[in-house]
Every structure is written in C-alpha cells, then in structure tokens.
Amino acid sequence: MINSKEYIHVENLDDLKCNDLYSLLHQILRYVKDITSAEAGSIYLLDGKHLKFSIFQNDAFSYEKIDEVQKPLSDLKFELKEKSGTLAVESFIMNKMINIDDIYQNDDFNFTSAKKFDEKFGYKTTSILTAPLVNYFNDTRIGVLQLVNKQDNSGRYISFDTKDKEALSLTSHLITLSINAVQESEEEIKKITESIDRKVAIRTQDMKKVQDKLKSQAYTDPLTGLFNRRYFNEITSDIVKNKRLSEKQGAIFILDIDNFKIINDTH
Incomplete structure (x- = not known):
C-alpha cells in the first residue's frame, strides 16, 4: 500500500x-x-x-x-x-x-x-x-x-x-x-493468461496419455494385453524389497504351465 x-x-x-x-x-x-x-x-x-x-x-x-x-x-x-x-x-x-x-x-x-x-x-x-x-x-x-x-x-x-x-x-x-x-489492458492480459493455461493443461493431458500408453506398451504383451516378464520382474523386486524393509516374511506362488506359449500365441 x-x-x-x-x-x-x-x-x-x-x-x-x-x-x-x-x-x-x-x-x-x-x-x-x-x-x-x-x-x-x-x-x-x-x-x-x-x-x-x-x-x-x-x-x-x-x-x-x-x-x-x-x-x-x-x-x-x-x-x-x-x-x-x-x-x-x-x-x-x-x-x-x-x-x-x-x-x-x-x-x-x-x-x-x-x-x-x-x-x-x-x-x-x-x-x-x-x-x-x-x-x-x-x-x-x-x-x-x-x-x-x-x-x-x-x-x-x-x-x-x-x-x-x-x-x-x-x-x-x-x-x-x-x-x-x-482495465482493457488487464482484461487482455487475463485472456492471454487463461488461453496459455488452457493450452498448457491440454498439453499436460496429452503428455500424460502418451506416458500412460508407453508404460502400457512396456509392461504388457501387444497381442494379449497381459502383463509381460518386465512387469513381473519389477513387481517381484518391489515385493521382496518391501518385505526386507518391514522385516516380515513373505511368499511368492508361481504356476508354470507347460507349452502355454502355443496357447498364448494362438489365442
């Protein structure tokens, strides 16, 4: 003042x-x-x-x-x-x-x-x-x-x-x-600022969509859409790390199906 x-x-x-x-x-x-x-x-x-x-x-x-x-x-x-x-x-x-x-x-x-x-x-x-x-x-x-x-x-x-x-x-x-x-100058500046904010918001949303898509492509199989080995390795590593930090025991159950690749590739 x-x-x-x-x-x-x-x-x-x-x-x-x-x-x-x-x-x-x-x-x-x-x-x-x-x-x-x-x-x-x-x-x-x-x-x-x-x-x-x-x-x-x-x-x-x-x-x-x-x-x-x-x-x-x-x-x-x-x-x-x-x-x-x-x-x-x-x-x-x-x-x-x-x-x-x-x-x-x-x-x-x-x-x-x-x-x-x-x-x-x-x-x-x-x-x-x-x-x-x-x-x-x-x-x-x-x-x-x-x-x-x-x-x-x-x-x-x-x-x-x-x-x-x-x-x-x-x-x-x-x-x-x-x-x-x-007043007109301030109103014009306000409009420009709002326009920039809208464009930044749209750009941010577009970038997030691209990032989500890249993440999905990195962790899922393109044919089935199921999680791939990379995702399995990372999630398993995180679980083991958390158990070590909490000093609690844990277990991982793995189900191995013979010749599942043929079914996976076919269907």
Missing part, C-alpha cells in the same frame, strides 16, 4: 501512466486532490449493478490508519437504484456533479455511513464534491470520484468552489479514458 504522504508528484494528466489499475487510481486521486486542495478522497468503480469501493486517501491519516480504514471498505458496494439517498449513487445515476458544503447541515442525502466513519476514526467530514467518471466518446459511466474536505491556506475546511467543479469536469473524461485503457 502507498502511504498517503509518499507519492510521485503529478504535474498533469499525461503523467498518469501505469500498467496496473491500483497504481493508476492512486495517482489519479492524488492528482485531483492536489488541484482542488482536498484533504481526502475516494473512487468507486462500476461493478455490475453496483458501485464498488476501489481506493481511499486521506492526508490527515497515517499509513497505519489508512490501512485500517481500507480493509473493512474493500468489500463495500452500493446498489445502483434511484432515490437511494446515497450521494455516490445519485451522482452516478443522474450523471451529475454534486457539491455538498457541510454533510451535517444537509438533509438531501443519507450521510449515516460518513457520520459513523467520523465517529469511529475521530474525523470530521464537512464538504464533499462528487462527480461521475464519464467517457464522453460513447456516453458511458465507469464510476464515481469523491473529494472530501477542501482546505484553505491555513488548513481550515471550506466548501468546494466553481473552479474545483470546472477542474473536475475537465479532467473527468481523461481520467475515465486512462482507467478504461488499463
């Missing part, structure tokens, strides 16, 4: 180049927090009919606290249903940026979970700016980005302003494209 205090400085969106989604989301959230002076933020990505928690950052928390917060949130999902009262869901469904000055003075949305979070971790969530992540080329949404607690130069919590909304609106599309590119 990346410490919220330790990150690669991002000058612009062109610097957001990662091969894995987790690292990309870290850089995206750090970049957007920087340009809006937000203390904290989170990203939720579309997962079927839900918005699934992906990442959380808070500059007021230590590395240990961030880790403590993210573990219970890793399975957090919000069902995408209208009039849910959940800020992230409403922003996604309405495809609209929503700005809240103070969650403790707002009755339009359900902030129960945010208030419980504050109580549990000794935090104070005040202002929230939530925006859908939209690909304007095909008008699809892939998730929601949420910023928490804008700070002024003295560190005092203030409301997000028009410039913050404009900045987030301008970057939302490019952020979405970056996430899409990494």
Whole structure:
C-alpha cells in the first residue's frame, strides 16, 4: 500500500501512466486532490449493478490508519437504484456533479455511513464534491470520484468552489479514458493468461496419455494385453524389497504351465 504522504508528484494528466489499475487510481486521486486542495478522497468503480469501493486517501491519516480504514471498505458496494439517498449513487445515476458544503447541515442525502466513519476514526467530514467518471466518446459511466474536505491556506475546511467543479469536469473524461485503457489492458492480459493455461493443461493431458500408453506398451504383451516378464520382474523386486524393509516374511506362488506359449500365441 502507498502511504498517503509518499507519492510521485503529478504535474498533469499525461503523467498518469501505469500498467496496473491500483497504481493508476492512486495517482489519479492524488492528482485531483492536489488541484482542488482536498484533504481526502475516494473512487468507486462500476461493478455490475453496483458501485464498488476501489481506493481511499486521506492526508490527515497515517499509513497505519489508512490501512485500517481500507480493509473493512474493500468489500463495500452500493446498489445502483434511484432515490437511494446515497450521494455516490445519485451522482452516478443522474450523471451529475454534486457539491455538498457541510454533510451535517444537509438533509438531501443519507450521510449515516460518513457520520459513523467520523465517529469511529475521530474525523470530521464537512464538504464533499462528487462527480461521475464519464467517457464522453460513447456516453458511458465507469464510476464515481469523491473529494472530501477542501482546505484553505491555513488548513481550515471550506466548501468546494466553481473552479474545483470546472477542474473536475475537465479532467473527468481523461481520467475515465486512462482507467478504461488499463482495465482493457488487464482484461487482455487475463485472456492471454487463461488461453496459455488452457493450452498448457491440454498439453499436460496429452503428455500424460502418451506416458500412460508407453508404460502400457512396456509392461504388457501387444497381442494379449497381459502383463509381460518386465512387469513381473519389477513387481517381484518391489515385493521382496518391501518385505526386507518391514522385516516380515513373505511368499511368492508361481504356476508354470507347460507349452502355454502355443496357447498364448494362438489365442
């Protein structure tokens, strides 16, 4: 996990180049927090009919606290249903940026979970700016980005302003494209890996069949399919060896039939 205090400085969106989604989301959230002076933020990505928690950052928390917060949130999902009262869901469904000055003075949305979070971790969530992540080329949404607690130069919590909304609106599309590119790359790698695994499994099965066939040919008579002398010698040797190791007595019964070769070769 990346410490919220330790990150690669991002000058612009062109610097957001990662091969894995987790690292990309870290850089995206750090970049957007920087340009809006937000203390904290989170990203939720579309997962079927839900918005699934992906990442959380808070500059007021230590590395240990961030880790403590993210573990219970890793399975957090919000069902995408209208009039849910959940800020992230409403922003996604309405495809609209929503700005809240103070969650403790707002009755339009359900902030129960945010208030419980504050109580549990000794935090104070005040202002929230939530925006859908939209690909304007095909008008699809892939998730929601949420910023928490804008700070002024003295560190005092203030409301997000028009410039913050404009900045987030301008970057939302490019952020979405970056996430899409990494998701598609990871999906392609997954398909290639699965294809290789299938081929290896088939090859392994084929090799086992060949090995079983060679073993059968080595130990059986090609005409009758009965075990041959090689098999008899090996199995007898193993029996004798096991008896010696166990220090127990044993016996081998051999039945010899005269002229059986003629019958064996004929039938």
